[in-house]
Amino acid sequence: MSxxxxxxxxxxxxxxxxxxxxxxxxxDPSILSFAGGIPDPALFPAKDFADAMxxxxxxxxxxxxxxxxxxxxxxxxxWIAGQMAKIxxxxxxxxxxxxxxxxxxxxxxxxLFLSPGxxxxxxxxxYMGALGAFNPYEPxxxxxxxxxxxxxxxxxxxxxxxxxxxxxxxxxxDFANPTGETVDLRGxxxxxxxxxxxxxxxxxxxxYQALRYDGQDVPPILALELAxxxxxxxxxxxxxxxxxxxxxxxxxxxxxxxxxxxISQLVLMKQASDLHSATLNxxxxxxxxxQRFDDHVANLRTVYGQRRDAMLAALTKHMPExxxxxxxEGGMFVWLTLPAxxxxxxxxxxxxxxxxxxxxxxxxxxxxxxxxxxxxxxFSCATEVMIEDGMSxxxxxxxxxxx
Amino acid sequence: MSxxxxxxxxxxxxxxxxxxxxxxxxxDPSILSFAGGIPDPALFPAKDFADAMxxxxxxxxxxxxxxxxxxxxxxxxxWIAGQMAKIxxxxxxxxxxxxxxxxxxxxxxxxLFLSPGxxxxxxxxxYMGALGAFNPYEPxxxxxxxxxxxxxxxxxxxxxxxxxxxxxxxxxxDFANPTGETVDLRGxxxxxxxxxxxxxxxxxxxxYQALRYDGQDVPPILALELAxxxxxxxxxxxxxxxxxxxxxxxxxxxxxxxxxxxISQLVLMKQASDLHSATLNxxxxxxxxxQRFDDHVANLRTVYGQRRDAMLAALTKHMPExxxxxxxEGGMFVWLTLPAxxxxxxxxxxxxxxxxxxxxxxxxxxxxxxxxxxxxxxFSCATEVMIEDGMSxxxxxxxxxxx
Numbered sequence: 001m002s003x004x005x006x007x008x009x010x011x012x013x014x015x016x017x018x019x020x021x022x023x024x025x026x027x028d029p030s031i032l033s034f035a036g037g038i039p040d041p042a043l044f045p046a047k048d049f050a051d052a053m054x055x056x057x058x059x060x061x062x063x064x065x066x067x068x069x070x071x072x073x074x075x076x077x078x079w080i081a082g083q084m085a086k087i088x089x090x091x092x093x094x095x096x097x098x099x100x101x102x103x104x105x106x107x108x109x110x111x112l113f114l115s116p117g118x119x120x121x122x123x124x125x126x127y128m129g130a131l132g133a134f135n136p137y138e139p140x141x142x143x144x145x146x147x148x149x150x151x152x153x154x155x156x157x158x159x160x161x162x163x164x165x166x167x168x169x170x171x172x173x174d175f176a177n178p179t180g181e182t183v184d185l186r187g188x189x190x191x192x193x194x195x196x197x198x199x200x201x202x203x204x205x206x207x208y209q210a211l212r213y214d215g216q217d218v219p220p221i222l223a224l225e226l227a228x229x230x231x232x233x234x235x236x237x238x239x240x241x242x243x244x245x246x247x248x249x250x251x252x253x254x255x256x257x258x259x260x261x262x263i264s265q266l267v268l269m270k271q272a273s274d275l276h277s278a279t280l281n282x283x284x285x286x287x288x289x290x291q292r293f294d295d296h297v298a299n300l301r302t303v304y305g306q307r308r309d310a311m312l313a314a315l316t317k318h319m320p321e322x323x324x325x326x327x328x329e330g331g332m333f334v335w336l337t338l339p340a341x342x343x344x345x346x347x348x349x350x351x352x353x354x355x356x357x358x359x360x361x362x363x364x365x366x367x368x369x370x371x372x373x374x375x376x377x378x379f380s381c382a383t384e385v386m387i388e389d390g391m392s393x394x395x396x397x398x399x400x401x402x403x
Numbered sequence: 404m405s406x407x408x409x410x411x412x413x414x415x416x417x418x419x420x421x422x423x424x425x426x427x428x429x430x431d432p433s434i435l436s437f438a439g440g441i442p443d444p445a446l447f448p449a450k451d452f453a454d455a456m457x458x459x460x461x462x463x464x465x466x467x468x469x470x471x472x473x474x475x476x477x478x479x480x481x482w483i484a485g486q487m488a489k490i491x492x493x494x495x496x497x498x499x500x501x502x503x504x505x506x507x508x509x510x511x512x513x514x515l516f517l518s519p520g521x522x523x524x525x526x527x528x529x530y531m532g533a534l535g536a537f538n539p540y541e542p543x544x545x546x547x548x549x550x551x552x553x554x555x556x557x558x559x560x561x562x563x564x565x566x567x568x569x570x571x572x573x574x575x576x577d578f579a580n581p582t583g584e585t586v587d588l589r590g591x592x593x594x595x596x597x598x599x600x601x602x603x604x605x606x607x608x609x610x611y612q613a614l615r616y617d618g619q620d621v622p623p624i625l626a627l628e629l630a631x632x633x634x635x636x637x638x639x640x641x642x643x644x645x646x647x648x649x650x651x652x653x654x655x656x657x658x659x660x661x662x663x664x665x666i667s668q669l670v671l672m673k674q675a676s677d678l679h680s681a682t683l684n685x686x687x688x689x690x691x692x693x694q695r696f697d698d699h700v701a702n703l704r705t706v707y708g709q710r711r712d713a714m715l716a717a718l719t720k721h722m723p724e725x726x727x728x729x730x731x732e733g734g735m736f737v738w739l740t741l742p743a744x745x746x747x748x749x750x751x752x753x754x755x756x757x758x759x760x761x762x763x764x765x766x767x768x769x770x771x772x773x774x775x776x777x778x779x780x781x782f783s784c785a786t787e788v789m790i791e792d793g794m795s796x797x798x799x800x801x802x803x804x805x806x
Contacts, residue, residue, distance in 0.1 A: 002664075003604060003639055003662060003664060003665060004664050004668075006516060006568070006570055006602070006603065006604065007515055007516060007668065008514070008515060008516055008517055008518045008521070008540070008570075009518050010514070010518070011515065011668055014668065014671045014672060014675060015671065016671060038469065038470050039469075041464075041465035041466075041468065041469050042465070044464060044465065044468045044469075046460065046464035046465070046468060049460060049464065049468060050457065050460035050461065050464065053456050053457075053460060054453070054456075054457055057449065057452060057453035057456060058453065061444075061447060061449035061452065061453065062444035062445070062447065062449070063444075063653075064653055065444065065447045065449060065452060065651035065652070065653045065654060066441065066442075066444050066447075066651075066652060066653045067441050067647075067652045067653060068653060100503060100677045100681075101677055101678060103675075103676065103677050103678045104676060104677040107675065107676040107677065111411070111413070111539060112410055112411060112414065113409060113410060113411055114411055115411045115412050115413070118411070129675070129678075132674065132675035133675050133676065135675065136514060136672070136675065137411070165409070167409055167411075199409070200409065201406060201409065236406055244470075248468035248469075249468070249469060249470045250466075250467055250468045250469045250470060250471060250681060250682035250683060251468065251681050251682075251683060252677065252678070252679070252680070252681045259406060261405075261406055261407050262406060265407075265410065265414055265417065268417045268418065268419060269417060269539070271535065272417060272506075272510065272532070272535035272536050272538065272539065273506065273507060273510040273536065273676075274503045274504055274506050274507040274510065274655065274677075275504060275506045275532075275655070276655070277655070278503075278653060278654050278655045278681050278684055279653035279654075280653060280654060280684070281681055281683070281684070
């Protein structure tokens, strides 16, 4: 038999990602890789987690190893509510759901809003994991523009013509994966205006928010909406946060903050899909966050900020004429645009073979598979020496393949 | 705004479960509860997990706290492959996917197979978490009969008339939640025959398999199919296992064994929905399982077996004429059938108020919401004294409300 024959239609939209295939290369230690957008494990608060787990297992193992509620561990939800208040989003614990990383939040939000043929507005490029999370719900994508280039009526008209409605605008707001760019205040207000006019939700992916190296914090979209409306229950913005870029990705702990009807439905979804996020993990993240989240993040900012500086300096030094790149104020990524005639995937093949160098070609970040002449560089796991070496190799590879 | 208005249609099928609401009662220590189908935390291998985690955090924290592959932690997949071989299912690690508990496997399998209007065959009653997991994919349910009462053509005809096809038969095979009953060899072969004729998959939920207290092991359906076909890649049965009933539910570690095309698609699904199950948790489960899975399970069998015996004895002693119950050979549950005129939910209200006693009314386990005169009793967390007391209260409540 060929069991694929009876798979649901939605599986046609679920394909292997380039990043995933690329990550397999990281096992080859001879390759200098700027591909994986992962935190530097040397910066994990490992001792703090070890202590927290030892303490939890000594006094609370019956709780840590047992089933728990789908909403998440209450003390952690309380701590998160406190953090949210600091960034302009005072909320109750009932506005907070713990997820298994922010990837799960994106899956749930696709499941919550998207019927086949509905439209999701995303930037071109956008986080490819968001496209992966939404794809099983068979949406159509349209290119979100927050600079006033397109009117809400235009989006609505095309969504209707495609047989659905615009259900949400998805924005990775701070130092986005893959571009490293931040949606400025005007862009956030414009996204909100657009959502009001379309009567759709806004998904605010704030996974990198804590990792700012310079410049000024921009208020979250949810904070802006809350300032307009005065009541979180009247807000259409759904905020997704994560401990993956600050404390640990491997423990899989993230969160969603939204109006209670959204949280209630997501809780039912979580109950049906994996019951709850691992209890011990939530307890350990709570302890470490409570004890030293701010100190730890301050250290990350210093170290990653130096790497960002090193990468921007090395790009200036080594990139040939015609190559452009972003200047991120935080996060883990710089986004490179090659001359229009070049292709990032072809460059990768060449760079791997001739320079033992890896990065992520940009096309996979575009819902329409455009952007062939772009690529993503991650600086989070590279020392300054590696960055200088790597950008030198990249410059050579580009020059050698430029036509 | 009312954001529910733009939720996807599938959310209409996602409702709060009675069990969930009931579990909130467990916080009241004055209530004697047989409701929660959870392991006794006093039996958790807490010391072993504490040691495993301390060791992992000392030498492998960079791995334990970092992102890992969607397939799961390789040494754990290898250990599981070894266990599967012992029960007649020799397989490769590429046939094994780690999931966040078996609940996630059910969600993924619904997502893999079910388009709206497709048919899922389930027993009447069945695990309510399976209905919860499948519901978002908007299936139709039909009552699976493995005793030859209905022909495959009959199922196929009705599925087609409903606008879809039979995509799978779901069976909780050993000491099922909620009935405690086991599908015998003849039933398993019949399910397989039926699936062959319908050209559909079989989902074998083996969450309780390790917890047998007497009687003979029955080969898994996947082992029977493998014996027929000689090649796992030709098999349509998908086996779902869990560490939740043996080592710890709170760590959220389960697994799926199936042909590689199924596993490959599930890996893509996992990548898109939560990237991977928590790394530390998989490493810790691997260490504890490798060191003392069999010893630990032997102890569980002894303790839970005594509780099962105590409950059956107490039921014989306290139940009035007209009440029937199952005699499970393992697991955590006994299933009670009241006289036809009685209602389990009404009995619960009465028992809570007058006898401070809790259990789960049976209706939620029926896809057609029949079975009003049934209820589920869990003996896993009750001492023999509590069981004697509880069944005495239950007998009184039934007698007092019998008409």
